[in-house]
Structures are given as structure tokens and as C-alpha cells.
Amino acid sequence: MNKYKLTLAYDGSQYGGWQIQHNSLSIQSLVENALSTALRTKTSATASGRTDAGVHATGQIVHFTTTTPIDIVRLAHSLNGLLPRDIRVLDVTEVSLDFHARYSAISKEYHYHLSFVKNPFKHLFAWRIHTPLDLIAMQAATHHFIGTHDFATFTNAGGSQKETTRTLFRLTLEPEDEGVRLEFVGNGFLYKMVRNITGTLLAVGQKKLIPSDIPQLLHAQDRRKAPAAAPPHGLFLVKVCYNIE
Amino acid sequence: MNKYKLTLAYDGSQYGGWQIQHNSLSIQSLVENALSTALRTKTSATASGRTDAGVHATGQIVHFTTTTPIDIVRLAHSLNGLLPRDIRVLDVTEVSLDFHARYSAISKEYHYHLSFVKNPFKHLFAWRIHTPLDLIAMQAATHHFIGTHDFATFTNAGGSQKETTRTLFRLTLEPEDEGVRLEFVGNGFLYKMVRNITGTLLAVGQKKLIPSDIPQLLHAQDRRKAPAAAPPHGLFLVKVCYNIE
Numbered sequence: 135m136n137k138y139k140l141t142l143a144y145d146g147s148q149y150g151g152w153q154i155q156h157n158s159l160s161i162q163s164l165v166e167n168a169l170s171t172a173l174r175t176k177t178s179a180t181a182s183g184r185t186d187a188g189v190h191a192t193g194q195i196v197h198f199t200t201t202t203p204i205d206i207v208r209l210a211h212s213l214n215g216l217l218p219r220d221i222r223v224l225d226v227t228e229v230s231l232d233f234h235a236r237y238s239a240i241s242k243e244y245h246y247h248l249s250f251v252k253n254p255f256k257h258l259f260a261w262r263i264h265t266p267l268d269l270i271a272m273q274a275a276t277h278h279f280i281g282t283h284d285f286a287t288f289t290n291a292g293g294s295q296k297e298t299t300r301t302l303f304r305l306t307l308e309p310e311d312e313g314v315r316l317e318f319v320g321n322g323f324l325y326k327m328v329r330n331i332t333g334t335l336l337a338v339g340q341k342k343l344i345p346s347d348i349p350q351l352l353h354a355q356d357r358r359k360a361p362a363a364a365p366p367h368g369l370f371l372v373k374v375c376y377n378i379e
Numbered sequence: 380m381n382k383y384k385l386t387l388a389y390d391g392s393q394y395g396g397w398q399i400q401h402n403s404l405s406i407q408s409l410v411e412n413a414l415s416t417a418l419r420t421k422t423s424a425t426a427s428g429r430t431d432a433g434v435h436a437t438g439q440i441v442h443f444t445t446t447t448p449i450d451i452v453r454l455a456h457s458l459n460g461l462l463p464r465d466i467r468v469l470d471v472t473e474v475s476l477d478f479h480a481r482y483s484a485i486s487k488e489y490h491y492h493l494s495f496v497k498n499p500f501k502h503l504f505a506w507r508i509h510t511p512l513d514l515i516a517m518q519a520a521t522h523h524f525i526g527t528h529d530f531a532t533f534t535n536a537g538g539s540q541k542e543t544t545r546t547l548f549r550l551t552l553e554p555e556d557e558g559v560r561l562e563f564v565g566n567g568f569l570y571k572m573v574r575n576i577t578g579t580l581l582a583v584g585q586k587k588l589i590p591s592d593i594p595q596l597l598h599a600q601d602r603r604k605a606p607a608a609a610p611p612h613g614l615f616l617v618k619v620c621y622n623i624e
Contacts, residue, residue, distance in 0.1 A: 145500050221499055222497040252469065253388065254389050254464065254466055255390050255504070257464040
């Protein structure tokens with residue numbers, strides 16, 4: 135038996151998220167079907183983490199095991215032939231049997247895009263903001279999130295994680311073409327954590343909160359104290375890092 | 380009665396093109412419905428030219444006339460509220476009554492995107508090329524198209540134009556992020572002319588033709604002599620120029 139790691143990019147707009155669900159088409163089911171067809175045997179795929187409906191990925195990592203002998207270049211071509219065009223396999227690499235897409239990850243990077251411009255090509259890939267934003271205040275607020283904190287205020291029921299302490303290594307606000315991008319790098323993220331923090335940073339940008347409100351919000355450990363989550367379509371899973379690389 | 384000019388951007392992926400048709404949803408019908416609702420009277424919209432199904436625009440120009448008094452800033456907001464998110468009104472300007480979106484145009488600019496990379500976010504916005512391309516040969520071939528020529532070889536039946544001579548002011552090959560972009564600027568374009576020229580330039584890039592074959596192809600005035608058209612989804616109508624500006 136051998137184990138392989140896939141790097142995937144996908145436009146999540148048309149799907150019900152990574153995870154197999156009964157009422158919508160999941161990226162996982164399409165990837166597992168493609169793998170099962172290409173390898174001629176039922177194959178499951180485990181991702182570094184689920185992405186919600188409408189969330190995109192440019193560097194999702196998935197592992198699978200198989201006893202079928204594999205030519206990794208040919209497999210990438212076959213999978214891309216079998217998958218819809220909005221899901222692409224960027225890379226196939228053999229990994230050791232103790233590799234796990236989720237448990238071996240040492241850090242993950244997410245980007246959240248806010249757009250200030252009406253652009254019909256971006257409406258599924260950035261959150262369109264119609265109000266002026268105080269970017270200096272948002273930048274100041276990001277510092278309160280960096281480091282090791284209990285992020286219970288910034289997660290929603292529905293996550294599998296009981297322990298809500300995480301370390302955010304980096305959270306920066308980067309100007310981009312038609313808006314700004316929030317870059318999150320951390321050792322792990324709770325369910326909806328990036329979207330919840332983004333919603334709160336937006337409230338700071340709109341002067342509904344001030345940066346020094348953040349420590350109290352973190353301390354409260356109560357989701358209801360913080361503003362609403364940002365919508366899924368501005369969010370991209372960009373990179374997952376492992377010790378093996 | 381007053382006349383107004385709209386600048387529109389749209390992602391053409393979901394539509395049957397600009398022009399109203401019986402079997403598919405057209406951008407024209409959505410724009411006319413939005414105008415008719417906003418102005419409270421049935422209003423028609425005339426574009427600088429039709430775009431085919433799957434073709435995009437970042438600067439389509441449309442005119443309409445109305446007797447309803449208009450606040451142009453408010454109208455842009457209303458139209459964007461009424462239109463789907465993949466069609467945006469970028470600008471509304473009052474123009475003189477003798478302005479015509481199509482007949483007053485002095486030049487148009489189209490871009491055609493070729494992509495060399497598998498990118499699930501570009502599959503509806505660039506033609507994915509899987510073969511190596513001789514970009515030097517393609518660049519050389521572009522020079523044969525520039526200037527005033529009878530472009531009959533590079534148009535398809537279905538266009539309304541009988542006279543097939545046009546002037547191409549500029550045709551350049553520009554490197555971009557994950558591929559190259561062909562930029563066409565001309566005094567007018569025949570039906571499918573940009574896509575047909577792009578298909579022929581691709582054949583040059585793939586060494587199925589050489590640059591010096593182009594003059595003969597132009598001379599033949601026969602669509603069947605030239606390679607197949609490029610698909611619609613790589614094409615963008617970028618700009619329409621008028622004397623009034």
C-alpha cells in the first residue's frame with residue numbers, strides 16, 4: 135500500500151463545500167469518484183480541512199492510499215480529465231504512510247478578499263464592501279488577534295474541535311488591485327474562524343468597534359458578542375505546510 | 380427626449396450573448412428589463428456591437444433614449460440593484476441625440492486571453508492551450524494583419540456586414556500572468572473576426588502555418604482556407620472609442 139498527497143485548486147462557487155453531504159454536490163465526492171475511476175478501485179480522500187460551500191482553494195491538500203501502482207504524472211492528467219474544469223489537480227506526490235493531510239499539517243494560510251469596486255468578474259471571489267473603511271484601524275485591530283488565544287468567540291457550533299486555543303502566526307492587511315486582502319497564517323483554524331475574524335475586522339473598519347474592543351471580545355469566549363461572519367465567497371485556502379517539505 | 384450612454388462590464392459565461400434570442404437569456408433583455416423598471420417605461424438598449432455567448436466585456440457601450448427625467452448617479456445604483464451581479468453598470472453619461480453606440484464608434488478594442496496553466500478560476504476567461512507555442516512566430520504573424528485589409532477569410536456567415544474591409548490599427552501579443560493576451564484595436568470588427576484571427580495565430584504558434592502564409596489567407600477571401608475559430612470564452616470587449624470623448 136502506498137500513500138499520495140494531492141495539491142488541489144478549486145473554484146468553490148458551484149459546490150456544497152469539500153465535505154460529502156446529502157443535499158449538495160461536494161468536492162470530496164467528485165475527487166473520490168475521479169480517484170476511484172482512475173485507480174479502478176473505490177478510494178477515499180482526506181483533506182487538510184473542510185472548506186464550506188462557496189469557499190475556494192488554491193492549495194488544498196488531500197491524501198489517499200492505494201495498492202494500485204501509480205504513474206504520478208499520468209495520474210494527474212487522468213484526474214484532470216475526469217474532474218470538472220473548476221477543480222484542478224496541481225500536483226501528485228508520494229508521501230510516507232504516516233503522513234496525514236490534516237494531522238500532519240503544521241500551519242495553514244487563508245486569504246480573505248474585500249473588494250471596493252463593482253466588478254462582475256469578482257462577485258464570487260471577493261466580499262464587495264459599499265462603505266468607506268478605516269484601514270488604519272483595521273490594521274491596528276489585527277495585532278490583537280496575533281499570537282496564542284482562546285478563539286471561542288470566533289468559532290461557530292458545528293466544528294469538531296473541543297479545544298479552542300489556536301496560534302495565529304500572522305494576520306496582515308495587504309492592498310490589492312480593487313480592494314484589500316486579509317492574510318491569515320496559523321497552526322490551525324476553528325470552524326468559521328477566518329470568516330468570523332474578518333466580520334469583526336470589517337466592523338472595526340466601519341467604526342462600529344474600535345481596535346481595543348478586540349481583547350474583551352476574545353476574553354468573552356462567546357460567539358454572540360462578536361459581529362456576524364463574513365460571507366464564504368471571499369475566502370481562499372491558499373497553503374498548507376508540513377514538516378516533510 | 381434625452382439620450383444616455385451606459386458603460387457595462389459583464390461576465391458572459393451564463394448568457395446567450397448580448398442580443399435578444401428566443402432560446403437563451405440575453406444580456407440585452409436583462410439590461411432592457413432593468414432600464415424599463417428603473418425608468419417606469421418600456422426602454423430599448425442599443426449596444427456598440429453584439430457579443431456572442433460566453434464572450435465577456437469590461438467596456439461595452441450601450442445607448443438608450445427616454446423622456447423620463449434621470450438622476451444619472453441614482454440610475455446607475457438602481458440598475459445595479461436590478462441586474463444580476465455578473466452584469467454591472469460602470470457609468471451613465473448623457474450624450475447628444477445624434478450619438479449612436481454602434482455607428483458613432485471610431486474604434487474598438489478586444490483582448491483574447493490564452494492560458495498555459497491549469498487554473499480553475501480562469502477556465503471561463505481564457506483559452507487553455509496544452510501545446511508549446513512559438514510566440515516569436517505568432518508575433519511575426521500579427522504584422523500581416525495590421526493595416527487595411529479585406530478580412531473576408533476571417534469572418535463567418537451570420538454577420539450583418541456586406542463590406543468586409545476593415546482597418547486593424549494595432550494587434551499585439553502581450554505576456555501576462557499565466558499566458559499571453561492578444562490585443563486587437565481596429566475601426567470595426569466583422570462577425571467572429573477576432574476569434575478567427577486568434578485561431579489562425581494559434582496555428583502559427585503550433586507551427587501548422589508560418590507567418591508568411593497569412594497574406595495568402597487574406598487574399599483567398601475564403602473562410603474555409605483558415606483554421607478554426609478560437610472559442611468564445613477567452614474574448615473580452617475592452618473599450619469602444621468615440622469622437623465625443
